[in-house]
Amino acid sequence: MALNLSQKKEVVAELADVAAKAHSLIAAEYAGTTVEQMTAMRKKARENGVYLKVVKNTLAARAVEGTEFECTKEALVGPLLYAFSTEEPGAAGRLIKEFAKGNDKLQPKVVAVGGQVYPASHVEVLASLPTLEQALSMLARVLAEPATMFARAVKAVGEQQGGGEAAPAEPAAAEAEA
Numbered sequence: 001m002a003l004n005l006s007q008k009k010e011v012v013a014e015l016a017d018v019a020a021k022a023h024s025l026i027a028a029e030y031a032g033t034t035v036e037q038m039t040a041m042r043k044k045a046r047e048n049g050v051y052l053k054v055v056k057n058t059l060a061a062r063a064v065e066g067t068e069f070e071c072t073k074e075a076l077v078g079p080l081l082y083a084f085s086t087e088e089p090g091a092a093g094r095l096i097k098e099f100a101k102g103n104d105k106l107q108p109k110v111v112a113v114g115g116q117v118y119p120a121s122h123v124e125v126l127a128s129l130p131t132l133e134q135a136l137s138m139l140a141r142v143l144a145e146p147a148t149m150f151a152r153a154v155k156a157v158g159e160q161q162g163g164g165e166a167a168p169a170e171p172a173a174a175e176a177e178a
Contacts (some may be wrong), residue, residue, distance in 0.1 A: 011055055015063030015082075019049045022084035024126060025069045025112040027090045030054065030081040032105030041099050049087030050095050054080075068115040075110045075117060089113060093126030 003011065019025070030038070045052040055063075057076040064070050083092040093111070100106045100123075108120040118125075130138065 008059060012059050012063045012149070015053065015055065015060060015061050015147065016065075016067070018084050018086065019064050019069050022051070022069070022086055023089040023113070024085040024092055024099045025064075025072060026083045026096050026098075026108055026123060026126070027072065027076060027110040027133075028083065028106055028108045029078055030106055031079050033103055034091040037103055037106075041095065044098070045083065045095055048091045048095060049085065050092045051082075051084040051086050051096075053082050053084075055082060071115055071117045072110050072112045078109070080109065082104075088129075088132050089140055090126050090129030090131070093123050093129070097123055097127040 033041075042052055044050075057078075057080060060080070060082055061073045061076055064072060084101045085092040085095055096106065096108050100108065111118040111120060111122040111126060113126065
């Protein structure tokens with residue numbers, strides 16, 4: 001189904017808005033993917049904060065102009081599925097990696113993060129990034145570690161000093177000598 005000019009402008013505007021706010025982009029070849037697989041991928045994408053869209057490359061190239069994903073314009077060749085991570089950088093990578101395991105027809109072609117284009121193999125790197133909850137728990141652990149180490153040191157010093165109490169044998173020995 002061909003789009004008229006106003007529909008194309010709407011698609012470009014929508015993609016440009018998403019690209020301006022997105023953390024990362026993965027463009028993947030999807031030829032040979034079944035309707036059921038695409039439906040499942042779209043559902044999972046909505047749940048994980050990934051904007052998933054199949055659009056003509058010329059429209060995608062216009063949409064990414066002026067964004068950090070403009071660097072991908074030269075690599076947008078062939079039938080591509082665009083996955084923009086809108087909530088956390090690794091979400092699109094995890095989505096594409098998960099669905100590529102069960103579908104050898106889904107092949108990542110372009111990975112872009114922070115204005116840099118990376119080879120398709122960087123999907124693994126992007127997918128290995130921690131989620132927001134994981135990153136926050138790692139930060140909390142790092143921030144709590146100095147206090148934990150200090151408490152252990154104080155406890156060890158206290159145990160070496162006899163727990164901070166005078167030993168009962170010393171006063172009795174001092175009275176016996178007098």
